[in-house]
Amino acid sequence: MNLANKRILITGGSSGIGLALARAFLARGARVVVTGRRPDVLATAVAELRETGGDVLGVAADIGAAEGRATTLREALAHLGGLDILVNNAGGVRAGRLEDVPERDLQAMIDVDLLAPILLTRAALPELRASGEATVVNIASGIALVGAPFYATYAAVKAGLARFGESLRRELKGEGVHVLTAYPGGTDTPMMKSNRAGPELGFSREPASDVAEAIVAGVEAGAFEVIRGGETRAKMIALNREDPAAVDERFLGLKPALEEAVKDHSAL
Incomplete structure (x- = not known):
């Protein structure tokens, strides 16, 4: 796919991998809309992105809520005039023993990391089909491939997102919409600031820019x-x-x- 002039919506695009993706897409001549829940952080990110001279819009919305998804899609389509690439990047994490993680945090991971991408993709499908050459990018996690202790629910929702993407790719085969699933490993982002695990515990970190370029x-x-990894x-x-x-024993x-x-480790 040639990315010049492609119309791209990136959820969770005000920091981390989402922001790095926006930079990378803009550098290839794409037009980009990024979303974020925090208006101040989003405004700073959009101002930085606009310094490159690219076409970028910020939409302050919570994609975990129905109203936020509707606002996101409505404003993105109004600005872009259509949609070629949807990047489901927004997400949150709360680590810890399952019985110690509050139910509201478990629900938040399910709502934001799994349900929101499914529903936003569903809503965007008519526009993606109209593109004729569209892609959905789902940002899962390396933990979706190898489950780690103390991340049971996060692993579950990210694995669910991965299988959603695989199934949807086959469902849409021949209809002009492709689906790609990304599995980042440890990445140097704000989401990881409260995680104190290092390489000795399997949490090596790479720059978000490297993940985005890949x-x-x-x-x-x-x-x-x-x-990645x-x-x-x-x-x-x-x-x-x-x-x-053998992996069980290693984690033991x-x-x-x-x-x-x-x-x-909490970023919700």
Whole structure:
């Protein structure tokens, strides 16, 4: 896909991977709308993006709510005149033992990380079909491929998002809409600030710009998925498939330190 003049909507685009994606798409001549829940942070991000001279609009809305999704799509279409690429990037996380995570936080992850992308994609499908060459990008997580302790619900919703994308890709095959799923590993974003786990616990971090460039390259190539983490991640995925008990044992040795390091990891 040639991205010049493509009309792109990125949810959660005011920081982290979403903001890095906006930069990367704009650099290729695309037109971009980014959303965010915090108007001040969104305004700062849009001002920075506009310094490049690109066509960008910010929409302050909570895509976890029906009204926010409606506002997002309405304002994006009014500005862009249609839609070629939808990036479902907005999300939240709350780590910790399942019985210690408040129910409201569990519900928030389900609503924002899984239900909202499904419903926003559903609402956007007529415009995406009208494009004739459209792509939905779902930002899942490496944890969707190898579940980690203390992230049970986050792993569940991100894995659900991944399978949603796979199924929808097959449903839309031949209809002019492609679906790509991205699996970032640890990424240096505001969402990770309260996570104190380091490489020794499996949380190496790479710049958001590197993740964004890989995803954009995947969109251009029509890839099915983009998995970050290199050879180390690939080996862990293979081991989890071939000998999951070995992965269980590996995490058993890390559990005390990992629980302490992620107990305050919250970005909702």
